[in-house]
Amino acid sequence: MRTLRNFIDGTWTDSRGDVLLDLVDPATEEVLARHPGGSAEDVDAAVAAAVAAHPAWAATPVGERVARIFTWADAIAAHADELVELECREMGKPLGIGRTFLDGAVAGLRAAADEALSYDFEELIEHPDGSRTRILRHPLGATAVITPWNFPVTAVLAAIGPLLAAGNTVVLKPSERAPLSVVRLLELAEFPPGVVNLVLGDARAGTPLAEHEQIRLVHFTGSVATGRRVGAAAGEQLRRAVLELGGKDPVVVDAGVDPVATAQAVAFGAFVNTGQICTSMERIYVHRDVAEPFVEALVAAAESFPVGNGLDEGVVLGPLVDRRQREIVVRHVEDAVQKGAKVRTGGIVPAGKGFYYPPTVLTDVDDSMLVLTEETFGPVAPVVVVDSFEEGLERASQSKYGLAATVYTDNSDHIDAAARIPAGVTWVNQWQGGGPERLYEPAGDSGMGATGARAAYDAATRPSSVHIAAA
Structure with a gap:
């Protein structure tokens, strides 16, 4: 049985804590590995390494820092099949x-790394009186990246590039529910000792890292409840936090769209990764004119997705990450049914090993139900029929969350109106559209701190001005 270790100051090392956790394969319920529960001592050692490494890394020319990140990206690409498995x-x-x-x-x-080559780390302003002002953007120092279990590798890569390219050092703590691929990710990295450090564990590692007085920025992706604690700790320490938290993303389906094609697109957005995406489609508002064929096509699409072990060829939906997550999904569906919702397909826990749950379509749902108000994070598509696009837009906007939203319409005025939904990202006629130029900040309880493109470098640096009088 493999026991995972921390990576601190360029060395793989055993945890100083005395707790080991089992990592369980959600498809078979077999134990894959064991890993540390974490400790404050582990965090202290990792942060000390990051602090010590920072001056030399910050002094490294930006082009060299970017080149090292590109070398890492090449190694990741070469081992993609292994990481995916x-x-x-x-x-x-x-x-x-x-x-x-x-x-x-x-x-x-x-x-993200390439963005550093054109980012204005230094800008010179000439004034009419002959004086000059240098605006400098300095790296912050040692930073923390705390990532979720649903996209173990993707979440790390999305957060870490601008931090490293800007000259910061990093202490990384992945979710205790999926640390294996991140360990391999660090094995593929070739940075100077202390530039990237890895601490494994649950809250026993996450809490002291988020609260550590020498950490200058925390980039956290996870639940709203934990994000509030991370934000509070950041406020106490007078340092930055970038928080990407939960979502309850709406979809508005307008009259005039192709209901079958749109339903197929919505099925993918609701069920891919077994609904375990922060931007999964979790509230679907459909115009009455297309509701009946849309629901029929959504049910057909749900029933067409092969469910099984993700290692098997052709499988589209794997298991949920663990028993705890499946219990949340079951509770949300049972709550809806008890309050009058109709299960059009799915809704039954299958027998046998593995934490499976079928793609499920619900109709006759309302705002008294958990499936419309709380993040489900599972393969559940609740459908609400609305009488107008305006009603759909209004209902979509009524949530404490504001991560992303999707609108399907062929009406140009309605396309413009889609921007009124309070969300960090709104997609029109293509879920997950856009490219690396995108920047956003979540609304409401979905988080805070702008990120993406140049905004990520603004967050990763501290500006200062040096004024030079005229000669």
């Missing part, structure tokens, strides 16, 4: 879906 074994993501997202993550890492 590890993700599948630890959290259930099917190989085909995993490869698509990992390839996108590597491209995103390269694009």
Whole structure:
């Protein structure tokens, strides 16, 4: 049985804690590995290494820093199949879906690093009186990246590129529910000792890292409840936090669209990765004119997805990450049914090993139900019929969350109106559209801190001005 270790100051080392956790394959319920529960001592050692490494890394020319990141990206791409398989074994993501997202993550890492080459780390302003002002953007120092289990590799690569390229050092803590692929990710990295450090564990590692007085920025992706604690700790320490938290993303389906094609697109957005995506489609508002054929096509699409072990060829939906996550999904569906919702397909826990749950379509849902108000994070598509696009837009906007939203319409005025939904990202007629130029900040309880493109470098640096009087 393999026992995972921390990576601190360029060396793989045993945890100083005395707790080991089992990592369970969600498809078979077999134990894959054991890993540390974490400790404050581990965190202290990793942060000390990051602090010590920072001056030399910050002084490294930006072109050299970017080149090292590109070398890492090349290594990740060369080992993509291996990383995808590890993700599948630890959290259930099917190989085909995993490869698509990992390839996108590597491209995103390269694009984010490349942004550093054109970013204005220094700007000179000439004033009419002959004086000058230098505006300098300094790296912050040692930073923390705390990532979730649903996209173990992708989440790390999305966060870490601008931090490293800007000259910061990093202490990384992946979710205790999916650390295996991240360990391999660090094995492929070749940075100077202390530039990237890895601490494994649950809250026993996450809490002291988020609260550590020498960490200058925390980039956290995870639940709203934990994000609030991370944000509070950041406020106490007077340092930055970038928080990407939960979502309850709406979809508005307008009259006039092709209901079958749109339903197929929505099925993918609701069920891919077994619904375990922060931007999964979790609230579907459909115009009455197309509701009946849309629901029929959505049910047909749900029933067409092969469910099984993600290692098997052709599987589209794997298991949920663990029993705890499946219990949340079951509770949300049972709550809806008890309050009058109709199950059009799915809704039954299958017998046998593995934390499987079928793609499920619900109708006759309302805002008294958990499936419309709380993040489900599972393969459940609740459908609400609305009488107008305006009603759909209004209902979509009524949520404490504001991560992303999707609108399907062929009406140009309605396309313009889609921007009124309070969300960090709104997609029109293509879920997950856009490229690396995108920047956003979540709304409401979905987080805070702008990220993406140049905004990520603004967050990763501290500006200062030096004014030079005229000669």
